[in-house]
Amino acid sequence: MSAARAGWTGRLKLGPIWLAAPALAFIAVFLVLPMLRLIGLSMQDADTAAFTLSHYQKLADTPVYMRILGITFRISALTALFSVLLGYPLASWLAAMPDDKRNKWLFLVLLPFWTSYLVKTFAWMIMLGDKGLINSILTGTGMAEDSVSLMYNELGVIIGMVHAMMPLAILTMVPVMANVDKRLSLAAGSMGARRSQRFWLIEFPLTMPGVAAGGLLTFITSLGFFIVPAYLGGRGETMLAQIIIVQVQQLVNWAFAAVLSVMLVVAALLSIWLYDRFFGLSTLTSASSAGGKTHGQWLRALGQKTLAGLAWLTSPFDRLGGREDGRQPIKFAYVLVIFFFLLAPAMIVVPLAFTSDRALTFPPPGFSMRWFQTYFDSAIWISATIRSFGVAFATAFAATVLGGFAALALARSDSRYSRVIFGLMLAPMIVPRIVIAVGLFYLMAQIGLVASNIGLIIGHTLLAIPFTFIAIGAVLKGYDWQLDDAASTLGAGRITVLRLITLPLLRGGIIAAALFAFVTSFDELTIALFISGGLKSTLPKQMWDDMYLQLNPTLAAVSVVILVIVTLMLVAAQRVQKS
């Protein structure tokens, strides 16, 4: 923060960098402040409050924490890799569509997002279990003699996490891909480049900002996961967030929880730095690195060679990729498979909502509406639903405005503080939610915002800002600023340019950002656990409470209700947009 402040006094001129000020102030108050307090805790003796490094000593003395950090990194990296890799063809398929058609398909990509984390995870348990759906099919058809271990191991965790993260990767990649000028590829083709060469040497490098953003986003988000590894993992899949939660909630050892949080944050920052070094993240939001030029050149040369090599390697498959009439049967089949993967849990959850059974057995033994009855008869469920929607709408608005202006600021400014600002904007994503929640609870309690809707909105906005920042930043990357300049030379003021030129052109990115923010809030549990104080329950909080003892199909019914309402909402939003 001190660097940023020095910047404000040093540069009194109202540069574009000032557009980031509201978001930065928000993050400073609601994230940096509580975090500083936690860091203070990590260096304090629990009894005497004297300065001590003994908590950090423990970290050095016990290798298990480094090991868990390693596992966390490995699982997150694999999740990011598969989310981007498997999501890439789907994203490019979507990017090639006209806008309105794409939005319809994007809804399907988003669909798993609208299903609560908890419910999704249990749907995977039903599918992947030893006596689960997939194994029943495998053994039933004789494809496998014995059950295959699909979960309670690393595979299960990766499946659950890739499923949760792939929509994020796709949504980040699509806007960038859609902005790629297709004529470049056509031009290369007309000059004799083969299909594989066109892809690896033209299209792929141009979509790199999206790939980098998607990879980084999924990687960092994955670092803080705890529900999926807890339920789908086995003996060896313990992630750092789980350990932090145990320290806070069970051992009430806030000092060591703070130490572990600091370790996670430092490790995440380090990986961002490395990522930046090797993949040139700086191109993402124009937080340009001045010194990396020479470094970048030989790396770029190396990258170019690699891509050329890939083009050569894949050239024998050129004919498989698609016919010259533009039809791509293999790609389409692949897209269907990925959609199936994304929608599978929802396909489990919907029938379960209509089960006549008291347990979540699949397939349901009979049809019944009793679980919907339970939901609609319950004042608690209904009030939680209304609150969740209200909070999510407010969050979507606040986070899009704050994150959007910050992205604009960084895209338009070459300030030397860009890097610091960039880091701060991503900070809410890097700090595990449980840590944010605990820190916020303290702050909110002091200003009387616990158990208030405003408190929930603030907490959720904080979590959503990085998503809106990156989503809008990614489209800004491919934005042609000369259009703005052109408008200015024609006499348009700054506001007019923003309103009539910039915003309409960025509409896709802004809508994506608002949807991200909405979803983040809608499915948020950790902050709600603390801030709601039990009095202002949101839907995930209510689901969590309800499944404390037993999983019953009311949860599935609630998920279906959410799906229907959100679908109607999105359709309405599209209608409004068109008219």
Add this chain to the structure above:
Amino acid sequence: MTKKNKMALDRRTVLATGAAALATPMLGRRANAQVSELTVADPGGPFTQGYRKAFYDPFAEETGIEIVSVARDAEPTAQFKSIVETGTYIWDVCTLTLSARLILENEDLLDPLNLDPALTGDMMPEAVHPNFLGIDVYSTVFGYNTEAVQKPPSNWAEYWDVENFPGRRALRKNPIDTLEQALMADGVAPEDLYPLDVDRAFAKLDEIKDDIAVWWTGGAQTSQLLQSGEVDMTSGWNARLQAAIDSGAPAKIVWNQGLYSIEGWGLPKGGPKGDAAREFVAFCSRPEQQALFTDDLSYGPTNLKAYDYIDAERAKVLTTAPENLAGMRIADEAWWEENRAEMTERFNIWLLT
């Protein structure tokens, strides 16, 4: 939305106060006479249902003090701590486990209950503390699938014996209870468990490490494990296993060598409605009230006199029914409070190596 809620609350409060004024002009008026409402944090779900029937509604009827229940987090110690330290009393009364009680007591975050000893005469002695009144008893036991398991184990030694008692097994991914189970499997009698011989426990765990198909982390998971047939036997909290049985899973609970513990009420230190809260807690010691929650919860009441009001068939699935209680012992929270951090660390290392 906020406005609507407030109105609903106001209406309820008005109705309650009105009804109370008509019905019971005398009772309960002495403590915090101005208090018309208490906020009680319970574990939610069926707990809320059971407690409302047993305690919340009858208490409101008797005293005119309406109970607003909120669901708390599974381990509310951190929240509890923040509530007291920041003076934001969003809860007046909260359910705590014995281990949470100990942690909070050590940090001096609990108010005394000043219970009349006459009220607690029939209660299990472990349930009565100066700052805590135990209400329900839960137990860590194991359950097995009656269709898949031909020869069910009857104690932990047999649970460990994968040769003679075949079947897919699960254990909890947590040292608590699991270490005790390992020691009992190694022949330690329940009464001799504490202080735990940790090296011996881990050595015994080594034997079964590769035969555990699932390490469960949440209670709802154990219901699902039994329900879906994912495993043939699993350790678990009795109510979670019972939930699977209630919804039709072919399963049975083995009470022998179970470890029980107690959940009950605690008051955040210095709360503004302390007197009314204490009155509520005292109300919850009554056996006839406690008997009522057993309709919804398969946990045992702490006031053993409650069994006078409980159906014999229902008593069979309750932890504190005499025949179930006989083979069990209480988990030693003091030992765990002392060693939990270290054991958690060691258990994590053990899991990963």
